[in-house]
Amino acid sequence: MEKNINLTLKVWRQNSPKDKGGFETYQVKDISTGSSFLELLDVLNEQLINEGKEPVAFDHDCREGICGMCSLYINGHPHGPDSEITTCQLHMRKFNDGDTIWIEPWRSAGFPVIKDLIVDRDAFDKIIAAGGYVSVNTGGVPDGNAIPIPKDNADESMDAASCIGCGACVAACKNGSAMLFVSAKASQLALLPQGKVEAARRAKNMVARMDDLGFGNCTNTGACEVECPKGISIAHIARLNREYLSAKLQD
Amino acid sequence: MVKIDAKIPEGPLAQKWTKYKADQKLVNPSNKRKLDIIVVGTGLAGASAAASFGEMGFNVKIFTIQDSPRRAHSIAAQGGINAAKNYPNDGDSIGRLFSDTVKGGDYRAREANVYRLAEVSNEIIDQCVAQGVPFAREYGGLLDNRSFGGAQVSRTFYARGQTGQQLLLGAYQALMRQVEKKTVKLYTRNELVEIVLVDGKARGIISRNLVTGEIERHSAHAVVLATGGYGNAFFLSTNAMGSNGSAAWRAYKKGAAFANPCFAQIHPTCIPVHGEFQSKLTLMSESLRNDGRIWVPAKIEDAEAIKNGKLKPTDIAEEDRDYFLERRYPAFGNLVPRDVASRAAKERCDAGFGVGSTGLAVYLDFKDSIERLGKDAIEARYGNLFQMYEKIVDDNPYETPMMIYPAIHYTMGGVWVDYELQTTIPGLFCAGEANFSDHGANRLGASALMQGLADGYFVLPYTVQNYLSDFINTPRMSGNEKEFVEAENEVKERFQKILDIKGNRSVDSIHKELGLAMWDFVGMARNADGLKKAVDKIKSIKKEFWSNVRIPGSKEGMNIELEKANRLVDFIEIGELMAIDALHREESCGGHFREEHQTEEGEAMRHDEKFAYVACWIDKGGDKDPELIKEELEFKDVKLIQRNYK
Numbered sequence: 001m002e003k004n005i006n007l008t009l010k011v012w013r014q015n016s017p018k019d020k021g022g023f024e025t026y027q028v029k030d031i032s033t034g035s036s037f038l039e040l041l042d043v044l045n046e047q048l049i050n051e052g053k054e055p056v057a058f059d060h061d062c063r064e065g066i067c068g069m070c071s072l073y074i075n076g077h078p079h080g081p082d083s084e085i086t087t088c089q090l091h092m093r094k095f096n097d098g099d100t101i102w103i104e105p106w107r108s109a110g111f112p113v114i115k116d117l118i119v120d121r122d123a124f125d126k127i128i129a130a131g132g133y134v135s136v137n138t139g140g141v142p143d144g145n146a147i148p149i150p151k152d153n154a155d156e157s158m159d160a161a162s163c164i165g166c167g168a169c170v171a172a173c174k175n176g177s178a179m180l181f182v183s184a185k186a187s188q189l190a191l192l193p194q195g196k197v198e199a200a201r202r203a204k205n206m207v208a209r210m211d212d213l214g215f216g217n218c219t220n221t222g223a224c225e226v227e228c229p230k231g232i233s234i235a236h237i238a239r240l241n242r243e244y245l246s247a248k249l250q251d
Numbered sequence: 252m253v254k255i256d257a258k259i260p261e262g263p264l265a266q267k268w269t270k271y272k273a274d275q276k277l278v279n280p281s282n283k284r285k286l287d288i289i290v291v292g293t294g295l296a297g298a299s300a301a302a303s304f305g306e307m308g309f310n311v312k313i314f315t316i317q318d319s320p321r322r323a324h325s326i327a328a329q330g331g332i333n334a335a336k337n338y339p340n341d342g343d344s345i346g347r348l349f350s351d352t353v354k355g356g357d358y359r360a361r362e363a364n365v366y367r368l369a370e371v372s373n374e375i376i377d378q379c380v381a382q383g384v385p386f387a388r389e390y391g392g393l394l395d396n397r398s399f400g401g402a403q404v405s406r407t408f409y410a411r412g413q414t415g416q417q418l419l420l421g422a423y424q425a426l427m428r429q430v431e432k433k434t435v436k437l438y439t440r441n442e443l444v445e446i447v448l449v450d451g452k453a454r455g456i457i458s459r460n461l462v463t464g465e466i467e468r469h470s471a472h473a474v475v476l477a478t479g480g481y482g483n484a485f486f487l488s489t490n491a492m493g494s495n496g497s498a499a500w501r502a503y504k505k506g507a508a509f510a511n512p513c514f515a516q517i518h519p520t521c522i523p524v525h526g527e528f529q530s531k532l533t534l535m536s537e538s539l540r541n542d543g544r545i546w547v548p549a550k551i552e553d554a555e556a557i558k559n560g561k562l563k564p565t566d567i568a569e570e571d572r573d574y575f576l577e578r579r580y581p582a583f584g585n586l587v588p589r590d591v592a593s594r595a596a597k598e599r600c601d602a603g604f605g606v607g608s609t610g611l612a613v614y615l616d617f618k619d620s621i622e623r624l625g626k627d628a629i630e631a632r633y634g635n636l637f638q639m640y641e642k643i644v645d646d647n648p649y650e651t652p653m654m655i656y657p658a659i660h661y662t663m664g665g666v667w668v669d670y671e672l673q674t675t676i677p678g679l680f681c682a683g684e685a686n687f688s689d690h691g692a693n694r695l696g697a698s699a700l701m702q703g704l705a706d707g708y709f710v711l712p713y714t715v716q717n718y719l720s721d722f723i724n725t726p727r728m729s730g731n732e733k734e735f736v737e738a739e740n741e742v743k744e745r746f747q748k749i750l751d752i753k754g755n756r757s758v759d760s761i762h763k764e765l766g767l768a769m770w771d772f773v774g775m776a777r778n779a780d781g782l783k784k785a786v787d788k789i790k791s792i793k794k795e796f797w798s799n800v801r802i803p804g805s806k807e808g809m810n811i812e813l814e815k816a817n818r819l820v821d822f823i824e825i826g827e828l829m830a831i832d833a834l835h836r837e838e839s840c841g842g843h844f845r846e847e848h849q850t851e852e853g854e855a856m857r858h859d860e861k862f863a864y865v866a867c868w869i870d871k872g873g874d875k876d877p878e879l880i881k882e883e884l885e886f887k888d889v890k891l892i893q894r895n896y897k
Contacts, residue, residue, distance in 0.1 A: 002525075016808060034525045036643075042530055042759070049757040049812070054803045057811055059318065061491040063531045065639060066416055067322045082642070089642045114462055115809045122439065125319050129431040133424035134383045138303040138708045139374070141381035144408075145338060148392025158385040158410055161417055162635075165321055188385065195383040 002034040005097040009044060011056055012104045014113050021113065023102075033093040037080060038063060038070065040092060057116040063088040065229065068164030071171070072117055073104040078168035078227045086166060086229045106171035110178065110215045123213045124165050124181060130209035131202040132185040134195050153191050160188035162230045169224035169232075175216030180224040182206050183240035184232050190243055200247035207244055253508055253869050255882045258669045259363040264888045265345075268367045271670070275713055276720035283308035286719050287471040287727060289456055291443045291498050293320030295415075295700060296683030297477030298422035299707025300715075305429030307712060309719075312469055313426070314438045314458060316493055316814075321423045324479060324491040325683075325703060328415025329536035329636065330399060331407035332379075332700040334372040339396050343404040345369045352698060353889050355401040355588050356663070356691020357841035357857065359511070361865070362888055363670055364688045371709040372701050376408055378708055382421040386410050398541055399696035401588040401896075407697045412536055412636045418700055422707070441467070442814065443498045444745075445738045446474060446505050446679065453679035454728055457738045459746075461814060464807045466739055468730035472722045473678045473715055476502060477707070480662035480684040482515060484822045484829065485774075486766025488659035489521060489534040499666050499685050500821040507674040508867035508880065510667035510687035512825065513833035516694055516842045517775050518660035519545075519592035522643055523612040532658040533643060535615070536636055537696040540585045542620035542629060543653070545596070547604040547613050549573040554604045564606065564614055564652050575599055575613075583896040590693045590842045590855075591896060593657035597775050598853060600656075607654050616652035657775060661699060663690040663842065664832070667867045667882070671714035672706060680715060682706035687865065692841025746806055749816050754799030758815040761800060765792050765819075765826055773830050778846040782834040789827045796823060828868060828877065835879065838862045850893075859891050 006029045014021030028044055035043075038060050045055035061069040070087040074080035080090040095101065103117065111119040161184070169180035186203050189195030195202075218237060225234045260267040260274075278286065286309055290301040293315040301313040317323065335348040348369040353360055376394070380386065386408050387395040396405040410417040429435040438458070444466070445457035455470035481496025482488040503509040520535045548554045549571050556562040575595055577584045587595075596613045599605060606612050621629050626649060630637070637648045644654070666674050666681040668688055673680050683703040690698065728735070772785035796819065804810045839848040839855035840862070848856045865882040 032526050032528065035528050036530070039528045039530050043528055046757055046759065049801060049803060052801075052803065055812060057809060061317065061322055061493050062324060062327045063492060064327060064533045065642075066327050066413065067317075067324070067491060068319075068326075069317060069322045084638070085642050089639065091643065091645070093645060118809070121318055125321075125427060125430075125437070125439075128424060129427040133428045134381065135428065136378075136381045136425075137306040138299070138378060138425075138712065141377050144336070144376040144380040144386075145393045147380075149388055150392055151388045151390050154385050154388040157383075158387075158417075161385050161410070161420065162413060164416075165319065189383045192383050192385065194381055 002032055004030040004032055005092065005095065007031060007095065008100040010100060010102045013056070013116055015115065017112055017114060031092055033091070035092045036063070036088060037074070037090040037092065038088050057118050059118050060088055065089040066164060068166040071106050071119065071166060073106060073171060075102050078106070078171045079229050084229060084231050106167055108170045108176040110170055110176055110213055111167055121167050123215070124167065126213060127178065127182060127206055127209050128185065131205035134189060135198060147193050149192060157188045157191040160184045160191070160232065160236050163232055164230060166229065168227050168229060170215065172223040172227035173216065174221065174223070175219060177218045178210050178215040179218035179237050179240070180228065180232055180234065182210050183236040186240045186243060187236035190239065199243050200250065203240055203243035204247045253506065253675050253880065255508060255667070255675070255867050255880050256669065257361060257882060258671060260670065264362060264366050267363050268370055272713055275717040278716055278720050278723060280308050282723040284310065286310065286722060287312065288715060289469055289471040289474045290477060291456065291475065292323065292477035292479065293423070293426065294323035294325035294477060294479060294683060295419055295422055295703030296707040297475070298323070298419065298426045299704050300475055300477060300682060300711045301435050302422060302425035302429050303708055303712045304715070305432065305434035307716070308434070311429070311435040312438065312471065313435055314441050314443060316440065316442045316461065318439055320426055320437065321420060323419060324494050325419045325700070326416045327491065328700055329412045329534065330538040331397065331409035331414045331697040332375065332418060333399070333406050333697045334376045334408060334701065335369055335406060336373050336376060338394060339405045341404045343406050347404065348372060348406065350889050351402050352689070352695060353691065354894055355695040356693050357855070357894060358691065358859065358863065358886065358891050359840055359884065360689055360691030361884060362886060367710070368689050368702060368705050371705045374709055375701060375704045379418055379421050382425060384410060384417045384421045397538060398586060400537055400540065400586045400592065401695040409538065412538070412633060415700055418704065422704070443501065444742045444817070446501050447734050447738045448505060448676065449728070449732065449734045452677045455730065455735060457742050462809055464810060466742055468735045468739060470728035470730050470735070472719055472725060473680065475680045475682060475711060475715065476666065476685050477682045478685045480665065481822070481825045482659045482662050484765065484826045485659040485769045486762050487524065487529060487532050487770070489518060489532050492531060495818040495821070496825050497818050497821040499681070500825055502666050502674055502676065502679060502681065503870050505676060506870070507676045507679060508667035508869055509828065510865050510867050511664035511832065512829045512868065513836060513843050514663035514692045514841060515659055515829070516589055516661040516663060517593040517657040518589055519596055519657050520615060520655045521658035522640065523607055523609065523654055523656040533639070534660060535640060535653065535655060537589070539615060539633060539636065542632065543585065543615040543617050544574055544619060545576050545585055545613055545615055546572045546574045547599045547606060551603050554606060557606045558608060558610050573604070580896045587896045588693055588695060593775060594844060596657055612654040612656045614652035615655045617648060621649065661694055663687065663692060663694055667865065671717065672710055673714065673718065678718065680711060682711055692843055746813065746817065749800070749813065750802050750806060752797065752800050754801050756799050756801060758800060758812055758819055761792060761796050762819050762822065765789065765823055768792065769826050773826070773833055776844050776846050777833050779834060782830050785830040786827060789823060789830060793823045796820065831877065832866055832868065836862060836866065857893070863891070
């Protein structure tokens with residue numbers, strides 16, 4: 001059953017990208033365990049505004065785990081302690097009365113802090129721009145049923161395509177690598193006949209862009225897969241590596 | 252004087268779009284490079300339009316309030332996208348999709364637009380498949396379909412419960428391809444705050460950089476708004492937290508007609524409200540109604556016992572369950588349109604048969620489907636939705652029925668547009684949920700994705716080009732013209748005025764008050780007394796905002812409270828116009844249910860002789876009442892009948 005709990009929050013505050021930043025401590029009372037984690041932050045912000053202080057800035061939008069906007073490093077885990085969910089789907093029933101909760105932004109060279117808990121994830125868009133698509137224009141395409149696709153391939157492609165681009169994989173990685181993100185897109189498209197045509201070129205261009213943007217190398221620790229809110233498998237990294245190697249061999 | 256002219260091409264319905272395309276004016280490639288288009292919003296409509304314009308060779312600037320175009324709320328659409336492919340060979344056709352959509356919209360949509368929508372629906376599927384959208388497939392490798400409300404055929408294409416996500420990512424990727432090619436310039440965390448008119452035509456926008464707080468001027472030869480709906484006027488809705496009606500409202504304030512604002516859709520299958528800190532409502536896809544059966548206890552004492560926690564839903568015997576949709580609408584059963592399903596649930600709850608601790612919920616039960624098809628089959632179809640439900644509610648829907656209740660989901664009303672999707676302001680176009688055009692008084696499931704992509708990929712590329720063909724000799728503006736300077740100054744004054752209030756209440760606390768008034772009086776069932784109360788209440792909320800809101804921080808740098816306040820100013824005014832429109836429309840149709848106008852069985856009663864028109868509202872400035880202009884709807888190809896899902 002739902003009950004109310006009291007908590008101590010240690011929240012990262014940083015006014016601007018150049019500001020040094022640090023933790024502030026806040027007390028919140030009577031939080032319903034049926035509330036979501038972001039509703040906890042709403043309550044905190046209402047409290048801060050009523051005290052004449054500036055609310056905590058954090059990214060969020062759909063609040064149903066699909067837009068990829070919310071982030072947060074909660075008690076040392078991207079998207080908090082629960083598995084296969086985003087922060088907006090994390091509920092307060094996962095915490096106990098009297099707990100202290102540490103809340104930080106993503107920490108990665110690829111994602112500079114903008115304000116408080118908000119980071120800049122433009123790098124992900126730039127990686128997609130480098131090749132994360134099938135090069136077709138609007139119109140002039142064949143009928144949707146012209147190319148049959150084995151159900152298993154379509155399903156596996158969909159598994160990869162369920163990436164929400166939140167950046168938890170990068171935040172979880174000790175090297176700050178974006179390989180899970182890159183491989184999920186490369187794999188989704190390479191598994192389908194319409195994307196297979198330019199698979200090698202795509203792999204090469206996306207990896208090159210990722211390296212340019214300052215993301216680290218993948219050393220197969222598997223932390224990204226564990227923390228991914230959508231359960232994206234590191235098997236896609238292996239597939240990307242194969243595409244990449246064959247592309248390089250052809251050079 | 253605003254003129255309402257839908258500019259519907261001559262000729263038989265099925266030939267209109269073909270004729271339009273044959274007659275439209277073109278711009279040659281070297282001239283396209285000299286013409287600029289601003290697109291605001293990166294959802295299905297905005298991203299697909301901008302990508303297509305870029306591919307055609309126009310210069311495009313696209314704006315989003317999010318950190319990435321991929322966050323737009325189209326991404327949250329779960330169930331699917333309709334098309335008239337007739338792959339399952341179950342009797343579907345373009346004509347059938349057209350008539351289902353007009354009927355589903357309760358005969359308040361423009362025939363010509365809806366027919367075109369049905370006509371291009373098949374091209375959308377082909378386009379998305381070519382982009383690598385991983386639609387669900389059969390074992391034979393061909394595309395799979397499922398059914399949605401308001402249809403007796405299977406015409407909905409889907410990608411698990413994440414169809415909106417996959418379609419948006421397809422459009423987003425096409426967009427980023429053009430960004431890489433430099434035909435499109437992308438502005439993220441950047442919000443439209445004013446539309447700039449020069450000689451009566453849309454020639455640019457004023458935007459606010461949400462990171463630095465700077466006000467920017469952007470000029471173009473045409474502006475496309477694809478900024479979504481205004482459902483968040485209700486505070487609690489299935490819309491994303493940032494979804495807002497401000498761009499559409501700026502268009503209205505600049506003279507564009509705003510059509511049918513009171514047509515808001517209440518979605519029947521949402522997770523019920525849990526408490527006062529609730530920030531938004533989560534939708535459970537309509538596709539669940541393919542295999543889930545909706546019921547409440549047939550005996551009021553059982554409903555009471557469930558509310559008090561003395562009985563569980565699984566304790567209620569089969570004969571003591573009231574499958575009220577199957578009972579009332581045997582032909583369509585659990586797949587009646589959304590407005591019908593929502594009102595039926597409200598009727599049972601108001602009569603005391605609701606469940607859950609608040610009594611404001613009904614069951615959506617998969618027991619029979621799991622027995623019939625097995626748990627694995629249900630998991631394959633809805634696994635991610637079941638997981639989402641369990642994480643939020645802490646109940647396992649494989650073992651106990653889901654609890655659902657209606658919530659605000661979509662706004663059929665919006666900026667008025669003609670056949671070319673052009674507003675009453677020349678050069679200002681509006682697409683997707685932000686316009687009013689295709690869904691009448693109620694949108695059918697899986698039609699929003701269809702409309703967004705139809706507008707962006709297959710309509711605007713023709714109509715905007717047709718408009719721009721007259722401007723090949725019109726030079727670019729620098730942004731230093733007096734119209735831009737004046738617009739920028741007005742915006743700065745507006746923001747300063749909000750900051751200077753320095754009152755005692757947070758933006759959200761006032762927004763919640765607005766939402767309650769909207770839900771109570773402008774919600775699922777409306778009446779004249781309530782609507783008059785709503786207008787008064789909203790006026791007092793407006794006063795409260797302008798005298799008592801508190802915005803911490805300054806206009807420099809990121810200030811989220813200031814962003815929200817600026818949007819709330821518009822939500823308050825939108826809410827007022829919704830109430831005014833609902834009060835004037837003395838009939839029930841689709842999502843607009845006036846208690847005074849119902850049949851003896853409690854079904855919506857339309858008055859076609861008086862209200863078969865689009866209500867177009869024109870702002871008269873200040874506190875003056877808006878002016879109503881009517882676009883009479885002519886139905887030549889469908890016969891107006893009372894919708895019957897029995």
